[in-house]
Amino acid sequence: MNSPxxxxxxxxxxxRDNSKxxxxxxxxxxxxxxxxxxxxxxxxxxxxxLVTIVxxxxxxxxxxxxYSITKITxxxxxxxxxxxxYILVGHSLGGHFCIEALPKLNNCLGLLLCGxxxxxxxxxxxxxxxxxxxxxxxxxxxLNNGELDDLANFISSAEDNTLIKSLIRQSDGKFRNxxxxxxxxxxxxxEVDILTMTKLPxxxxxxxxxxxxxxxxMENIVMDIDKNIRIHSVSKSGxxxxxxxxxxxxxxxxxxANSLQQS
Numbered sequence: 001m002n003s004p005x006x007x008x009x010x011x012x013x014x015x016r017d018n019s020k021x022x023x024x025x026x027x028x029x030x031x032x033x034x035x036x037x038x039x040x041x042x043x044x045x046x047x048x049x050l051v052t053i054v055x056x057x058x059x060x061x062x063x064x065x066x067y068s069i070t071k072i073t074x075x076x077x078x079x080x081x082x083x084x085x086y087i088l089v090g091h092s093l094g095g096h097f098c099i100e101a102l103p104k105l106n107n108c109l110g111l112l113l114c115g116x117x118x119x120x121x122x123x124x125x126x127x128x129x130x131x132x133x134x135x136x137x138x139x140x141x142x143l144n145n146g147e148l149d150d151l152a153n154f155i156s157s158a159e160d161n162t163l164i165k166s167l168i169r170q171s172d173g174k175f176r177n178x179x180x181x182x183x184x185x186x187x188x189x190x191e192v193d194i195l196t197m198t199k200l201p202x203x204x205x206x207x208x209x210x211x212x213x214x215x216x217x218m219e220n221i222v223m224d225i226d227k228n229i230r231i232h233s234v235s236k237s238g239x240x241x242x243x244x245x246x247x248x249x250x251x252x253x254x255x256x257a258n259s260l261q262q263s
Contacts, residue, residue: 008079009061013040013050020085021109021261022049023253026076028092028115028240029138029179030151030171032059034163035091038246044254051086053079055094057172067178069187073100081106087257091115091242092155093179099191102198109260110201112253115239117213118221120192123183128217135212139180141173157209157238164243195225202229203256205249207237 011033023045025036033040033052040050054061056072064071076097080086081104088111090098095116102108117128129135137143137151152164182188195202204222206213222229232252237244 006056006062006064006075008056008075009054010079011040011052011054015049016046019047019049019261021257022051022083022086023257024080024083024086024088025050025052026088026090026094026097027052027055027058028094028155030058030168030176031091031155031164032167032170034059034167035240035243039089039242039250039253042246042250042254044250045257048257051083055097055175057175059167059170063172063174067172067175067182069097069100069179069182073097076101077104080108083107085109087112087260089114089253092239096188096191099194100189102194102200108200110203110256112203112205112256114205114242114249115207115210115213116204117218118191118195118225119188120221121186121188121190123186123188125183128214128221129212130214132211137176139176139183141177143168143173154212154239156240156243157207157211158240158244164240192221192225201256201260202226203252204229204231205241205252206231206233207239207241207244208233208235209238212239 027035033054036052056064084107087109088098090113092115095113098111119128134150134154137147148165148168152161156164222231234241234245234248242249
């Protein structure tokens with residue numbers, strides 16, 4: 001339930017050496033830190049401190065009476081600002097939360113955004129995402145078995161989506177419902193403006209088979225933000241390349257993080 005002192009829970013895996021750089025992972029809608037298992041156990045990432053944040057209403061985190069983008073963003077800012085020298089790694093909605101929080105964050109060295117098309121105002125969801133009836137499931141509280149399967153296959157194109165389905169079941173359906181209400185109320189900021197204003201390095205990752213995101217929009221909007229930003233395409237993956245093709249994703253993440261660590 002709502003509490004003025006509610007805190008976001010995290011899991012931390014310390015680097016094997018004395019690295020001062022931390023990778024902070026923020027999962028997407030109806031998922032949990034379990035979706036980052038291939039990153040937490042990755043050999044190439046063992047020299048970084050790894051922190052996963054659990055969004056409220058997901059996994060074993062507390063439920064809230066009412067969810068809002070503004071409220072959760074504030075909780076993220078409070079949690080993240082306790083860290084030193086970090087890179088944000090956000091997936092889907094988690095990436096949007098990273099962008100929303102960015103203007104109030106300290107010590108951030110860069111962002112890697114996976115499956116996250118930056119939105120602008122007036123809100124342009126219809127432009128940023130493909131027209132697919134399954135989009136509605138992301139904002140629907142109650143899901144029958146068929147809808148749960150559809151949402152899982154929308155989030156990931158992996159052959160085995162057992163984990164994805166389990167995480168959806170564990171999540172609070174009211175989060176999805178309230179998220180839709182918050183979006184309708186205009187709680188999202190102009191993310192394109194935020195990224196245009198920042199001086200931080202940014203990398204985008206997009207699954208080659210991602211049916212959720214309008215790839216033409218991504219290409220055009222990223223060029224508008226900064227023509228030097230690269231969109232990394234991950235083969236054999238849909239909306240969740242970190243889960244579907246972790247080897248390719250981890251290589252991109254390592255190279256991005258390592259370049260900032262050395263700069």
